[in-house]
Amino acid sequence: AQSVAQPEDQVNVAEGNPLTVKCTYSVSGNPYLFWYVQYPNRGLQFLLKYITGDNLVKGSYGFEAEFNKSQTSFHLKKPSALVSDSALYFCAVSGAAGNTGKLIFGQGTTLQVKP
Amino acid sequence: GAGVSQSPSNKVTEKGKDVELRCDPISGHTALYWYRQSLGQGLEFLIYFQGNSAPDKSGLPSDRFSAERTGGSVSTLTIQRTQQEDSAVYLCASRLADTVLYFGPGTRLTVL
Numbered sequence: 001a002q003s004v005a006q007p008e009d010q011v012n013v014a015e016g017n018p019l020t021v022k023c024t025y026s027v028s029g030n031p032y033l034f035w036y037v038q039y040p041n042r043g044l045q046f047l048l049k050y051i052t053g054d055n056l057v058k059g060s061y062g063f064e065a066e067f068n069k070s071q072t073s074f075h076l077k078k079p080s081a082l083v084s085d086s087a088l089y090f091c092a093v094s095g096a097a098g099n100t101g102k103l104i105f106g107q108g109t110t111l112q113v114k115p
Numbered sequence: 116g117a118g119v120s121q122s123p124s125n126k127v128t129e130k131g132k133d134v135e136l137r138c139d140p141i142s143g144h145t146a147l148y149w150y151r152q153s154l155g156q157g158l159e160f161l162i163y164f165q166g167n168s169a170p171d172k173s174g175l176p177s178d179r180f181s182a183e184r185t186g187g188s189v190s191t192l193t194i195q196r197t198q199q200e201d202s203a204v205y206l207c208a209s210r211l212a213d214t215v216l217y218f219g220p221g222t223r224l225t226v227l
Binding site: 032034036041042043044045046049051090092094101102103104105106107108 | 148216221
């Protein structure tokens, strides 16, 4: 079965420090991987995706993620966190080849950046 | 430009009543998805429309749930005989040719 795991319910970092939000996946075939962010009372906003090519992908708001096939991971990173980055982050994987809109989401990780 | 819009933003209903939730996708987007977000279950896929093809209903939790998409644009998700466990945020998303889903703000459904 295809699945996504976000092992941390919450990540706390100080403003200016680097942040990492972890994601591992299990999917048959080549994965399509995504990160979305959700601010309070808002819908999900796309941050970045990995389809093919370079393992390091860059996205919105200075975020990046590294695809690691051997570790089946797709961790989200940012070199210097901002208080405004505080939100709920979801990792997702395409659950069906050729239809990348039918996504399987992780349970979400709350990022808290403190001044 | 206009994004995905959903209405109402909030809906409170009594157990046993029917509700209709509406989604207006981004103009020109051929694919439309409904997801449900709840505390206990996280984000769950419900149903998917692609052009004129038969919808993928594999995520609908029961036969009380149905959805239609008229004219390849607006979609309505209907929940009949609502139950308290239907309380959740219902999210709509649309997609064009690329791989990215664009989500609406959601409808928060509360069943009393």
